[in-house]
Amino acid sequence: MPRVVLIHAVQIAMQPIQSAFQQYWPEAELINILDESLSIERAKQEQLSQALISRIIDLSEYATSLGADAVLFTCSAFGEAIEMAAEQSAIPVLKPNQAMFLQAINISPNVGMIASFEPAVAGMEQEFNQLAKAQGKDAQITTVCVAEAKEALKQGDVDKHNQLTANAAKQLNEQPVLMLAHFSSSRALDAVKKATGKQVLSSPVSAVEMLRTVLTKTA
Known part of the structure; x- marks a missing residue:
């Protein structure tokens, strides 16, 4: 095992x-x-x-x-x-996010990401770009960050977290595939799918x- x-x-x-x-x-x-x-x-x-x-x-x-x-x-x-x-x-x-990034890069050259922890965003975008380059892909990432979602989750309000995340995802109009940046964000998977009608990936x-x-x- x-x-x-x-x-x-x-x-x-x-x-x-x-x-x-x-x-x-x-x-x-x-x-x-x-x-x-x-x-x-x-x-x-x-x-x-x-x-x-x-x-x-x-x-x-x-x-x-x-x-x-x-x-x-x-x-x-x-x-x-x-x-x-x-x-x-x-x-x-x-x-x-290593596995999720690889999956997204192989689906579309234009990827959106919804984050809730600002200090992580720059490093994650760098990781994404490095992976795309290593895979020989010309992929681009666009991120929106909604810190209020993380705070809602810390307060135990999962519904508010999911709604805030889904609302933020609607800003990514041009990206056919979306990623939920953090493990904690994966709770919003169904809400984001419903709100956007797009393919949504979660890191877990x-x-x-x-x-x-x-x-x-x-x-």
Whole structure:
């Protein structure tokens, strides 16, 4: 049974990835690590500090020591640090949006993204562009950010979160495929589909499908 260690920076990211595994790969054994101070410190920084980068790498190494077959980070604001951790790891270490970005790039050259955590946006757009270039694709990403949705979710108001996210998605008129930027955003999947009539991707589902494929091949 493959063991996947999930590393979270916010509690609201935990339920969506648990649900995605339950639905698409229930056989996987999951171990959760939660460090909310990561998101608190990240929100204070325009750029990732060396201290935060070191902490991400240390967490990846700790996950490996637990016997992980793969590590998945569920917070989208640490891309550069996760890449460094992956380079030093003997097992797959995935960024939260890596699989979703690849999927979107292969669907359309014009992609929209709805985010709710502004500090994560620049890094995510950079990751998207780098992946597109590596895939030989001329893809473009357009992002709208609705911070109020994250605040609503933190207050436990899922309906308001979903409605705010769906309303923001309507701004992306020219993009045939949309992405929900964060694991926590995936709760709005049905609402965004209904509001826009477009193909909508969520990072938890894409990540689980990618991990299942990678680890099944290496088993």
